[in-house]
Amino acid sequence: MRVANPFRSVEYSMQNFDMNQIMGLSGTMLPLSILLIENDEDRQFLTEQYLQYRPLMYKIASQFFSDNFAEMEDAVSSAVERLCKKCETLKQVECNKRASYIVSTVRNVCLSRLREIGRQRRNRDYTPDADVVDSIPSPEDVQGIVFDRVFASDLLDTFPELSEKDKDLIRFRHIDLLGYDVIAQQVGITEIAARTAVSRAKSKLERLAMNKKRVENDD
Amino acid sequence: MMTDKGKPVIPEDRSLEDRAYDLFGEMLLQRETAAALAGIEAEKARGDTAEMDAFFAKQDVKNLQRIQRHFRRHRARVFFRQTLPRVGQIAAVIIAVVAVAGGVAIATSHTLRVQVMQLLVNIEEEYTELKLQEDPAASFDIPAEWGGENYPSFIPDDLVAGMVFSYPDNNSVELIDKRTGAVRGEFSEYGADTEANIDTEDAVQEPVTIGLNNGFLVKKETRVSLYWGDGRKYFVLTISDHDESTAIRIAESVLRIK
Numbered sequence: 001m002r003v004a005n006p007f008r009s010v011e012y013s014m015q016n017f018d019m020n021q022i023m024g025l026s027g028t029m030l031p032l033s034i035l036l037i038e039n040d041e042d043r044q045f046l047t048e049q050y051l052q053y054r055p056l057m058y059k060i061a062s063q064f065f066s067d068n069f070a071e072m073e074d075a076v077s078s079a080v081e082r083l084c085k086k087c088e089t090l091k092q093v094e095c096n097k098r099a100s101y102i103v104s105t106v107r108n109v110c111l112s113r114l115r116e117i118g119r120q121r122r123n124r125d126y127t128p129d130a131d132v133v134d135s136i137p138s139p140e141d142v143q144g145i146v147f148d149r150v151f152a153s154d155l156l157d158t159f160p161e162l163s164e165k166d167k168d169l170i171r172f173r174h175i176d177l178l179g180y181d182v183i184a185q186q187v188g189i190t191e192i193a194a195r196t197a198v199s200r201a202k203s204k205l206e207r208l209a210m211n212k213k214r215v216e217n218d219d
Numbered sequence: 220m221m222t223d224k225g226k227p228v229i230p231e232d233r234s235l236e237d238r239a240y241d242l243f244g245e246m247l248l249q250r251e252t253a254a255a256l257a258g259i260e261a262e263k264a265r266g267d268t269a270e271m272d273a274f275f276a277k278q279d280v281k282n283l284q285r286i287q288r289h290f291r292r293h294r295a296r297v298f299f300r301q302t303l304p305r306v307g308q309i310a311a312v313i314i315a316v317v318a319v320a321g322g323v324a325i326a327t328s329h330t331l332r333v334q335v336m337q338l339l340v341n342i343e344e345e346y347t348e349l350k351l352q353e354d355p356a357a358s359f360d361i362p363a364e365w366g367g368e369n370y371p372s373f374i375p376d377d378l379v380a381g382m383v384f385s386y387p388d389n390n391s392v393e394l395i396d397k398r399t400g401a402v403r404g405e406f407s408e409y410g411a412d413t414e415a416n417i418d419t420e421d422a423v424q425e426p427v428t429i430g431l432n433n434g435f436l437v438k439k440e441t442r443v444s445l446y447w448g449d450g451r452k453y454f455v456l457t458i459s460d461h462d463e464s465t466a467i468r469i470a471e472s473v474l475r476i477k
Contacts, residue, residue: 043290050282055259058271073278080282084289100252152243156250174244202240
């Protein structure tokens, strides 16, 4: 049986159908053609994460740049860029922790930007308060050391009672993982003062939590 | 942070107490994130999202393009830094094997080879055997940059593919005179979103059939133009100093390659 190809004038003696079937690309480019197939998974993943969490990114950026939309736009865009670079890491983060990872990323971008533009969070005074020094429990407070046990949940519940200044200091050190030199630059104090301020913020947190626990136990 | 042996290492500036508080920081971050998400849901419930909506109406396109650009660049980087060197080794083996076995011509680095297969049917008494086999005479080269879905499998011997212009739904290749380097023609493939114009002033137009598709042939001075469509794309072929039959042969040789 012979079938003429309507596009070509050659006929074959063998029994065949000329189907103009393209099997692919061959020669030196065969591996390349396969490898050039676009893998969209990462891009799709990042796009989905962006669309899902963009309100959160906006909210965090607005906490730093509430009066400056241009800075907020740059912050969100930079955060997106950073998330693209960390796509593999983000994919490995558990789903229920991805939001926190994204918040942390946006915070880092915002803090970096604040340092770049030399703007410090001077709406607060970060120098140590004199009266705080006297109220920090001393090592001689044996009862407190031996009998009081403050758990992380107690600290978490007490955290909102801290001043905004002390909250910032603890966030900088233990959420953003900044060094004392960077914290000092961020808030406009010396490095030594930054160390002292962070330490006192944590001590105050522990003291408040312990006092709260004592009151609850007494009740 | 772990050493090579898997043992934990305390970073220089973070004490044990710091690390304990870092864990607290993680818990705090999760709690504050949950509070932020709850705040967002509350704002949505109140319908209080005008400012944010306006923000993203402006930002979404930019940020989504940013994501696309990043992964396109990343893919190219990986391809050139990792894949290509490995493929170069594989390609060397393939070339050696093919050179020994013979049969398939190896294309230059600027072209891709398109194999055209034909179906072989061997009818026996109790069964019919089917298989695909390359038709070497029908296989052809295309420019590596060609982004269209179709390409002519026949180009006259005196012409060669030249500059390629690839845009979404608009792909063209110049046909160059091998001897003089002059542009003698152009083949273009267009999609639904593209408009094209052909100079038909003082020209002779007549309907033609290209394969199974209707088209038109335009003759003006020494130039022959053909335009036709296949239901998905439409094509324009322009060629100078060649007769109508050659132009029709080029047009009829256009094959789907993607």
